[in-house]
Amino acid sequence: MMNRQDASTDQPSASPVPDILQVDQAIQAFQAVEHVYSAAIREVQTKLEILSDEFSLSADHNPIHHIVTRVKAPASIAAKLQRRGFDLSVRSARRHLSDIAGVRVICQYIDDIYMIADLLLAQDDIHLIRQTDYIKRPKPNGYRSLHLIISVPVYLARRKEQVKVEIQIRTIAMDFWASLQHDLAYKLPNEVSTNIFAELRDCADVIADTDRRMQKLNNLIASQTQAACPRDELS
Numbered sequence: 001m002m003n004r005q006d007a008s009t010d011q012p013s014a015s016p017v018p019d020i021l022q023v024d025q026a027i028q029a030f031q032a033v034e035h036v037y038s039a040a041i042r043e044v045q046t047k048l049e050i051l052s053d054e055f056s057l058s059a060d061h062n063p064i065h066h067i068v069t070r071v072k073a074p075a076s077i078a079a080k081l082q083r084r085g086f087d088l089s090v091r092s093a094r095r096h097l098s099d100i101a102g103v104r105v106i107c108q109y110i111d112d113i114y115m116i117a118d119l120l121l122a123q124d125d126i127h128l129i130r131q132t133d134y135i136k137r138p139k140p141n142g143y144r145s146l147h148l149i150i151s152v153p154v155y156l157a158r159r160k161e162q163v164k165v166e167i168q169i170r171t172i173a174m175d176f177w178a179s180l181q182h183d184l185a186y187k188l189p190n191e192v193s194t195n196i197f198a199e200l201r202d203c204a205d206v207i208a209d210t211d212r213r214m215q216k217l218n219n220l221i222a223s224q225t226q227a228a229c230p231r232d233e234l235s
Helices: 020-032 034-058 074-084 090-096 110-121 172-185 194-228
Strands: 064-071 101-107 127-133 146-155 160-171
Touching (some): 020 034, 020 074, 034 064, 034 101, 034 146, 110 160, 160 172
Parallel strands (some): 101 160
Antiparallel strands (some): 127 146, 146 160
């Protein structure tokens, strides 16, 4: 769940490579604020679960298949800051990293993705920072998903904080491909062969085509159902 901030705020620091003691101190500092990001995830998850409960009662299908959450481990935060050349501090992490708190929403159909995104962003305490549509514009390897970087208020004992959360919304098929590709990435050599890269992309395209066909089938069935059972009878 990784996204970069605007170039104007994403310039690496010129500080020297930190030693082991600095890294250890940074990890301890990140652990001290980990609960803030966990709280932000709970806020977003609760909003999504409320939407899911409402659809379960009032709609013919629930667009949210399941939800997965995670807070990036302090060691991973420190490692990412090091790779990018940023200072090892909580302030630096909050400024430069958007994926410390992550929520993945798995939907059944492509249209469900955009519906859930619209409903979530319509809530007045959710602020959209950035939206990246990898469904309409897939990554070179074929990765597809809708990414939202939002800020959500977290109410603590003595203060309120706006905390960034990355939300990935994708279909079951997109998640299937992404999970296997992530697993394969650890097994692949540093220089991925052209054949392997092409095969991964081809699999992604096949899965995307299946997603589109399933969406068309769902739309067709829904239209036939409405035609067979007028709205007055449904009510």
